[in-house]
Amino acid sequence: MERLSCSDATQYVPIEAAIHVSRYAGAVALSPGKRVLDIACGEGYGAYLMAQAGAAEVTGVDVSAAAIAASAAQFPHPNLRFLASDASALDGLLGDAQFDLIVSLETIEHLGDPLGFLQSLRRRCASSGTIILSCPNDHWYYRPGEQNPYHVRKYTFAEFRALAEEVLGAADAWYLGTAAFGFAAVPLDGALPGQTGADYADARRTPAGFLCRPGTEDGVTLDRGSYFLGAWGPGAAAAQGAAVFPVSMDRYADMVRTGDLAAALATETAARARLQAALQVADAALRDQQQAAERGLAEANTAAAAALQRAQQDQHVAECRLAEESARSEQALRLGRVQVHALRKENAILFESIARLQAAAGAAEAERTRGEQLATELAELRVVLERQAEALAAAAASAAQPDPETERLRAAQASLLEERDFLLAERERIFARMRPVWRLAQMIPPPIRRGMRRVGGPMLRRLASQA
Numbered sequence: 467m468e469r470l471s472c473s474d475a476t477q478y479v480p481i482e483a484a485i486h487v488s489r490y491a492g493a494v495a496l497s498p499g500k501r502v503l504d505i506a507c508g509e510g511y512g513a514y515l516m517a518q519a520g521a522a523e524v525t526g527v528d529v530s531a532a533a534i535a536a537s538a539a540q541f542p543h544p545n546l547r548f549l550a551s552d553a554s555a556l557d558g559l560l561g562d563a564q565f566d567l568i569v570s571l572e573t574i575e576h577l578g579d580p581l582g583f584l585q586s587l588r589r590r591c592a593s594s595g596t597i598i599l600s601c602p603n604d605h606w607y608y609r610p611g612e613q614n615p616y617h618v619r620k621y622t623f624a625e626f627r628a629l630a631e632e633v634l635g636a637a638d639a640w641y642l643g644t645a646a647f648g649f650a651a652v653p654l655d656g657a658l659p660g661q662t663g664a665d666y667a668d669a670r671r672t673p674a675g676f677l678c679r680p681g682t683e684d685g686v687t688l689d690r691g692s693y694f695l696g697a698w699g700p701g702a703a704a705a706q707g708a709a710v711f712p713v714s715m716d717r718y719a720d721m722v723r724t725g726d727l728a729a730a731l732a733t734e735t736a737a738r739a740r741l742q743a744a745l746q747v748a749d750a751a752l753r754d755q756q757q758a759a760e761r762g763l764a765e766a767n768t769a770a771a772a773a774l775q776r777a778q779q780d781q782h783v784a785e786c787r788l789a790e791e792s793a794r795s796e797q798a799l800r801l802g803r804v805q806v807h808a809l810r811k812e813n814a815i816l817f818e819s820i821a822r823l824q825a826a827a828g829a830a831e832a833e834r835t836r837g838e839q840l841a842t843e844l845a846e847l848r849v850v851l852e853r854q855a856e857a858l859a860a861a862a863a864s865a866a867q868p869d870p871e872t873e874r875l876r877a878a879q880a881s882l883l884e885e886r887d888f889l890l891a892e893r894e895r896i897f898a899r900m901r902p903v904w905r906l907a908q909m910i911p912p913p914i915r916r917g918m919r920r921v922g923g924p925m926l927r928r929l930a931s932q933a
Contacts, residue, residue, distance in 0.1 A: 469508050469509065469530075469533065470482060470486045470508060470509065470511065470663070470666055471509060471663045472509045472510070472511050472536070472540050472541075472663040472664055472666050472667060473509075473536060473540065473662070473663050473664070474662045474663065474664050475662070475663070476662055476663030477661075477662065477663070478659075478660035478661055478662055478663060478665045478666065480659075480660065480711040481711070482666075483660065483665075483666050483669065483709065483711060484709045484710060484711050485692070485709075486511070486512075486666070486709075487511070487512075487515070487666070487669045487709040488643065488707060488708055488709035489512075489571045489572070489600055489643065489693065489695065489707075490511075490512040490515055490516070490569070490571070490707070491671075491706075491707020491708055491709055492598065492695075492697070492704055492705035492706050492707035493512070493516060493567065493569045493598050493705065493707075494512075494515050494516050494519045494671065494707070495519075495671070495704050495707065496567055496596060496598075496701040496704050496705065497516035497517075497519050497520065497521040497524070497567060498519055498520035498521065499520060499521070499522055500521050500522060500565075500566035500567040501521075501522055501523050501564070501565045501566045501567070501592075502516050502521045502522075502523065502524040502525070502565060502566070502567045502568075502569065503524075503525050503527070503560075503565040503567070503568045503569070503590060504516065504524060504525070504526045504527070504569045504570075505527050505553050505556070505568070505569070505570040505573055505587075506527070506528055506529070506553060506570060506571065506572065506573040506576070507526035507527060507528050507533075507537065507548070508528060508533055508537075509533050509536050509537050509540065510526050510533075510534075510536075510537025510538075510540065510541045510546075510548060511541070511666050511667040512569070512571070513525075513526035513537070513541070513546055513548070514537075514541035514543060514546060514667050515667060515669065516567075516569075517541075517543040517545045517546040518543070519671070521545060521567075522545065523545050523546075523547075524543075524545060524546045524547070525547055525548075525549065525560075525563075525565075526546065526547070526548045526549070527548075527549050527550075527551050527553070527556070527559070528548070528550065528551075529550070529551065529552050529553065530550070531550040534548045534549065534550040540664065540667075541667065553570075553573055553576075553577060553583055554577065554578075554579060554582060554583055554586075556583075556586045556587075556590065557586055557589070560590060563590065564590060564591070564592045564595070565590055565591060565592060565595060566592050566594070566595045566596070567595060567596050567597075567598075567701065568587055568590060568591050568595065568596070568597045568598070569598050570587065570597075570598070570599050570600075571598075571599070571600045571695075572600055572601065572602055572693070573599075574599065574601055574621075574626070574629070574630075575601055575602060575604065575614075575617040575618060575619065575620070575621060576616060576617060576618060577618060578618055580629055581629070581632070581633060584629070584630060584632075584633035584634060585633055587634070588633060588634060591699070594699070594700060595699055596697065596698065596699030596700060596701035596702060596705070597634060597697070597698045597699060598695065598696075598697050598705050599630055599695070599696050599697075600643065600693050600694060600695040600696075601621050601626040601693060601694050602617075602692070602693045603622075603623070603688075603689075603691050603692060603693055603694065604617060604620035604621070605620055605622060605689065606689065606690060606691070606692070608620065608742070612742075614742070614745075615745055615746055615749040616745075616749075621694075622688075622689075623642075623688045623691075623694045626694050626696075627640065627694075627696065630696055634698050635698065637696040637697060637698050637702070638697055638698055638699060638700075638702030638703070639696070639697045639702040639703055639705060639706070640694070640695070640696050640697075641694075641695040641696075641697075641705065641706055642686065642688060642691040642693075642694060642695075643691055643692045643693035643694070643695055644686050644690070644691045644692050645692065646677075646708060646710065648678065648710070650672070650675075650710055650712060652712045653670075669709060675708065677706075677708070820914070823906070823910060826903045826906065827903075829903070830900050830903045833896050833899065833900050834900070836896060837893050837896050837897070840889050840892060840893050840896075841893065843889065844886055844889045844890065844893075847882055847885060847886055847889070848886065850882065851879060851882050851883065851886070854875060854878065854879050854882070855879065857875070858872065858875055858876065858879065
């Protein structure tokens with residue numbers, strides 16, 4: 467089993483409890499009062515056991531966000547926190563944090579850069595801290611040419627030891643994890659069977675125990691173990707641990723008498739083989755789904771990039787059009803301002819011209835009125851002269867000799883004739899002065915002339931009537 471599921475929906479399997487909890491047994495014994503880092507904590511049962519044992523603080527880290535979410539929901543504890551992160555990103559995740567106990571079980575076989583990972587562990591470990599590492603013996607679980615699909619490589623004990631000690635130095639203790647067989651004194655309430663995955667964390671620590679020697683008929687050697695465990699630091703001697711589960715004597719008698727233990731191991735091996743085949747199928751399906759998702763993502767990215775490019779082109783065209791429209795509007799605005807300024811100047815000049823023309827028209831009207839008055843006076847004088855001439859002619863006819871009155875009338879006639887000549891000369895002089903004004907008036911456009919007549923005529927008539 468690659469990861470132990472601790473949910474209530476999972477069935478409890480005692481052999482799996484022993485397999486997984488045994489790796490944490492030594493770390494749990496070392497954890498009281500310590501700052502603990504548990505890397506690749508899975509669903510958090512081991513981190514929870516260390517927090518329950520009295521650790522000052524426990525930080526559980528796993529690459530699976532789903533496992534971290536399940537851990538936080540299943541194992542709440544005030545001294546326990548869970549973080550989702552790749553094991554190769556510890557520096558960015560934890561900064562300069564230091565830990566008294568670092569536990570990383572069955573992690574190194576998953577990593578492409580194990581040396582970098584071990585160096586980050588060394589930086590995180592306090593000066594008097596302890597590091598506990600384990601690695602599975604995949605050479606026992608898989609035949610040559612076969613491999614766990616979740617593991618980058620298979621390690622022998624010699625390879626694992628050389629890799630770890632290259633960075634961490636010589637280990638203070640090495641242990642071989644394997645199956646164990648024996649007896650234990652079990653509390654009366656401790657024999658109740660587990661039901662669900664949540665019971666995996668209900669593992670009790672025993673105050674005392676012994677590890678007896680194996681028999682000669684079944685030697686325990688490195689190539690026949692389940693996992694390798696190394697420890698560095700002052701707590702290395704206490705890193706050894708075990709996890710057992712009780713069975714009834716009837717079951718024990720059957721196992722010893724019929725060799726059921728070997729059958730059980732064979733059954734477990736077959737089950738693991740079936741699980742391995744299922745994992746390979748699931749991994750192939752996962753790869754296919756991942757490739758399909760990557761293709762879909764690539765197509766979506768291509769379509770999005772094309773849409774973005776079209777949008778950018780449309781935006782560029784719109785910006786160019788807007789710039790052209792703005793330039794034309796600005797040019798039209800400037801032209802309008804120039805035209806308004808020119809019209810204002812033309813209006814000012816036109817108003818000045820109208821004022822001058824109105825003044826000239828007023829003067830011309832006054833001169834015309836004066837001329838009409840002189841003409842009227844001249845006509846009246848002509849009538850008077852004609853009457854006097856008639857009277858003189860009558861007097862001359864009636865008297866042969868002129869008398870003084872006749873001479874006086876003749877003198878008056880001569881004076882009136884002179885006055886008439888003066889008035890005629892004055893009228894010619896006025897007409898001569900008015901001709902330039904009339905010619906100027908002829909140059910005014912007809913609409914303006916008509917407007918001046920409408921405005922100036924009544925004004926001049928009022929001025930004439932007032933004079």
